[in-house]
Every structure is written in structure tokens, then in C-alpha cells.
Amino acid sequence: MKINKSPWIHQLDHTRKPVPLGTDLDTDIAIIGAGIAGISTAFFILKYTKHRVTIFEQGKLAHGATGHNAGQAIARFERPLYDLVDEFGFKKTKNAIHDLRSTWALLDEMYTDANLNILFSRVSGFRGFSDLNQVLEILKDLEIEHMAGLTPNKMQIR
Numbered sequence: 001m002k003i004n005k006s007p008w009i010h011q012l013d014h015t016r017k018p019v020p021l022g023t024d025l026d027t028d029i030a031i032i033g034a035g036i037a038g039i040s041t042a043f044f045i046l047k048y049t050k051h052r053v054t055i056f057e058q059g060k061l062a063h064g065a066t067g068h069n070a071g072q073a074i075a076r077f078e079r080p081l082y083d084l085v086d087e088f089g090f091k092k093t094k095n096a097i098h099d100l101r102s103t104w105a106l107l108d109e110m111y112t113d114a115n116l117n118i119l120f121s122r123v124s125g126f127r128g129f130s131d132l133n134q135v136l137e138i139l140k141d142l143e144i145e146h147m148a149g150l151t152p153n154k155m156q157i158r
């Protein structure tokens with residue numbers, strides 16, 4: 001078996017034992033899975049509503065994909081935007097781009113509210129192009145972002 005070298009899992013409490021649910025439990029909202037999706041969902045429900053939340057985790061907190069990720073949050077789709085427009089239409093793509101961009105604010109909010117004292121930095125990345133087609137593709141995407149009323153992410157072309 002491979003040794004797990006994830007720095008996130010390394011920081012977690014390994015002595016905490018899972019507690020099986022012994023009796024029926026009354027809750028407003030049950031969340032299955034204590035990865036980033038479950039934890040952040042619980043965070044915003046608890047912050048903005050009066051609902052009681054219970055998270056059920058079959059293993060350990062953040063030991064799934066969340067505990068193994070590379071720690072990068074990149075606000076872009078893996079598929080070109082014009083491809084998404086072709087499949088889902090302009091309106092849905094526009095909404096998806098807006099949602100994606102707003103995730104920064106959500107991360108900031110969790111980080112600030114939790115009073116975290118861990119490295120959280122923003123960087124403007126470089127984007128490399130190796131042929132003319134890639135340049136033309138990004139120009140098409142920039143046009144869609146412009147039509148969606150968004151300022152394109154700062155880009156530096158090398």
C-alpha cells in the first residue's frame with residue numbers, strides 16, 4: 001500500500017474515532033459526506049439559515065478527494081466556452097461563468113469567517129500558446145466573456 005503524503009491529511013486529527021449513529025437523529029438537513037462539498041454546504045446553511053445540519057461521514061473528515069487535492073482553485077472551465085455555448089446555449093453558459101467567478105468570494109468568506117491562519121494566495125497565471133489555433137480559440141472565448149458582460153481574467157501571453 002502506498003504511504004499517504006497528503007499535507008492536508010497530515011494536518012488532521014488522526015486520533016479522532018468515528019462515532020456510529022446509535023439512535024435516530026432529528027435534523028433539518030442531512031448532508032452525506034464530509035468533503036469540501038459537504039463542509040462548505042453546511043457552512044453556508046448554518047451561516048445564512050436557522051436550519052439544523054448534520055453531516056454524515058462514512059470514513060474520516062476530508063479523507064476523500066478533498067484530502068488529496070493539489071490546493072489550487074482555478075476559475076475556469078476545462079472545456080472552451082464556445083464549446084459549452086454550442087452544447088448548452090449562451091444563457092446557461094453565461095450563468096455558469098458568473099457562478100464560477102463568484103466562487104472566489106465564497107472561498108474568501110469561509111477563509112475569513114473561520115479565521116484561518118494558513119497560506120491563501122492569489123496569483124495571476126500565465127497561459128502559454130503553442131500554435132495559432134490555440135490563440136484563435138482563446139479569442140473566441142474572450143468574445144463570449146465580453147458578450148456575457150465579464151471582464152476577462154487578466155492574461156499574459158508568452
Ligand SMILES: Cc1cc2nc3c(=O)[nH]c(=O)nc-3n(C[C@H](O)[C@H](O)[C@H](O)COP(=O)(O)OP(=O)(O)OC[C@H]3O[C@@H](n4cnc5c(N)ncnc54)[C@H](O)[C@@H]3O)c2cc1C
Nearest residue numbers: 033034035036037056057058064065066068069070071072
Ligand atoms: C490528486 C487530486 C488532486 C486534485 N487537485 C485539485 C485542485 O488542485 N483543485 C481543485 O479544485 N480540485 C482538485 N481536485 C478535485 C477535488 O479534490 C475534488 O473535486 C473535491 O475534493 C471533491 O469534494 P467532495 O466533497 O465532492 O468529495 P470528497 O472529498 O471525496 O468527499 C466525499 C465524502 O463523502 C463520503 N461519503 C461517500 N459516500 C458516503 C456515504 N454513503 N455515507 C457517508 N459518507 C459518504 C466519503 O467518505 C468522503 O469523505 C483534486 C483531486 C485529486 C484526487
